Amino acid sequence: MSNCWWNGGRRAPHPRDADRAGPVEVSVPVAEWGGTSVSFRVRSQGIRGRWSDWSAAASVAVAQPVAAPLVKAEATTGGVKLSWEAAAGEQYQVFRIAPGETNATQIGESTGASYLDATASFGQTYTYQVRSAGSPLSQPVEITPRDIFAPPAPAGLSAVEASGSVQLSWNPVEAADLAAYQVYRAEGEGPFVRTGGRLTAPSYNDRDLRPGVRWRYRVTAIDAAGNESQPSEIAAIPTP
Secondary structure, three states: OOOEEOOOOOEEOOOOOOOOOOOOOOOOOOHHHOOOEEEEOOOOEOOOOOEOOOOOOEEEEOOOOOOOOOOEEEEEOOEEEEEOOOOOOOOEEEEEEOOOOOOOEEEEEEOOOEEEEOOOOOOOOEEEEEEEOOOOOOOOEEEOOOOOOOOOOOOOOEEEEEOOEEEEEOOOOOOOOEEEEEEEEEEOOOOOEEEEEEEOOOEEEEOOOOOOOEEEEEEEEEEOOOOEOOOOOOEEEEOO
């Protein structure tokens, strides 16, 4: 068996049965001694109950415990972004409980002050925790990300007169959840109003025209959640 002793002169028995000959390893919690130097001594007890002398003292400096990160979570177009105040040189582990799970699993690491969970889905609830090599786990932070992010505005809008109609075309919008386009039309300097319904292709042929009027057009993109982009640049054309 063995006992241990630390600085300050207090003795803390820490018995350990040696079930076989060879090295003995004992783990001692040291969190309460952060920022101090701790000394240990060991002695053994024979089968007749007699104790050996104490070993020479072995000292170790216990680092000040690192506080758990204070984590924030926010929804972005690319997933759930976690952020915290990082310490220089620290590496952080990120843990998550996803829908249908009861235990947290590690999903990634970061050497900075943030992490993007690109696998998170809108409308699902997730719980995150973060820790560094020397800190406990952060408090859990829960988030149900919502899609409030509009797609990019269409670019390259052009308007060409063609046999009493106006043919509109624009560059396709690159967005994974793109659902439709919406054309807006204005007569002269009047207000823009919707026309043509929602479109799935990046083009529109406007036949509902009155001759001698200057028409102006612009287009928006709409995603599956109903978020509408900013309007494109205006394309104008006079009709005969």
